[in-house]
Amino acid sequence: MNFFPSRTLAIYMAKMFIVRTLAVLALLVLVLQALDLLGESGKILAYEGNGEAELWTYVSLRAPQLIARFLPFSVLLGTIITLATLNQNSEVVSMKAGGLSAHQILAPLIVTSMGVALLSFIFNETLVAPSTARLSQWEKVEFGPIPAESNIRTNVWVKDGDNLINAGTVNGRGENVILRDITIYERTENGLKSLLQGNEARFTDTGWLLTDVTGFDVSTGSEGKTAEMLIGDSIRPDQFTLSNVKADSLSIFALSSAIDELEHAGRPTMSLKAGWWHKISGPMSSILMPLLGAVAAFGLARSGQLFIRAVLGMALGFAYFVADNFALAMGNIGAYPPILAAWAPFLLFFLIGETVLVRTEE
Known part of the structure; x- marks a missing residue:
């Protein structure tokens, strides 16, 4: 038996x-x-x-x-x-x-x-x-140097209407997200309209505050610089932090939290x-x-x-x-x-x- x-x-x-x-x-x-x-x-x-x-x-x-x-x-x-x-x-x-x-x-x-x-x-x-x-x-x-923090996300792309936004690094969660090395491609139906590059962006109640901005107008070929600029009033922080969630890269508990956040955001x-x-x-x-x-x-x-x-x-x-x-x-x-x-x-x-x-x- x-x-x-x-x-x-x-x-x-x-x-x-x-x-x-x-x-x-x-x-x-x-x-x-x-x-x-x-x-x-x-x-x-x-x-x-x-x-x-x-x-x-x-x-x-x-x-x-x-x-x-x-x-x-x-x-x-x-x-x-x-x-x-x-x-x-x-x-x-x-x-x-x-x-x-x-x-x-x-x-x-x-x-x-x-x-x-x-x-x-x-x-x-x-x-x-x-x-x-x-x-x-x-x-x-x-295969170049990457930040040592484990919560850093790199090379994140987000679409805002016809425009494309690329963040070299994304750090933090929720409303404390910090974007660095930002490039914004302002597009029309016929192609690229202008190009904006900034050093850092932080989320505010009215949008994203971009600092050290360099702008390039494609039609005129002119370039301008400004210290600060407010962009992306319709872009939520979770679009950067949850834009590239992969199950293989997260533990089962971290993945559960990411799923809850995505469901809360309607994703x-x-x-x-x-x-x-x-x-x-x-x-x-x-x-x-x-x-x-x-x-x-x-x-x-x-x-x-x-x-x-x-x-x-x-x-x-x-x-x-x-x-x-x-x-x-x-x-x-x-x-x-x-x-x-x-x-x-x-x-x-x-x-x-x-x-x-x-x-x-x-």
């Missing part, structure tokens, strides 16, 4: 599983990081003054993203390698001869994958989200809500991998079908990732409700994995 096998056997299988999963993850991250660095190193070194230190900075910011993205793949491959090895050595046959069911054989792997999912969630919240935000800021300034939040739910369902995909890769554990190795079973396990796992990305894309455009976009692939492939396991082994 015990769901788990013996303590010794459970530890033995869990240790095999976690070692192979980490080995696969290390190999994938090492290879992909090297290829990614080869592609980006030219852009990083193109900025004057950048060198080896900036390359290592890029690696430190990019590696957490690669680990988070390919951890579920590693769990899948680690599962298949572990179970195929046990099958090849007739250890699965011995377990079944001892009275263990297929679910009992998989139990140590599933419990271990639960721990992996929990660590993955913590890793995503504490390391991946900040590094993603930092790398995004760095890329926007073409669409469907894609962000889907991303919020996916922050939970994404790490939990690791729990699903032992079930999808379980087909590699069973069947006689001498029948010559072990390789086919391993390929079938990989096919089920990769089909899940395709369905997950598709559902998330549908959630981002509003075609699926956010909770359905995040959880439907997980529930669907859980039922598929259970069906295959029960029909073939139980």
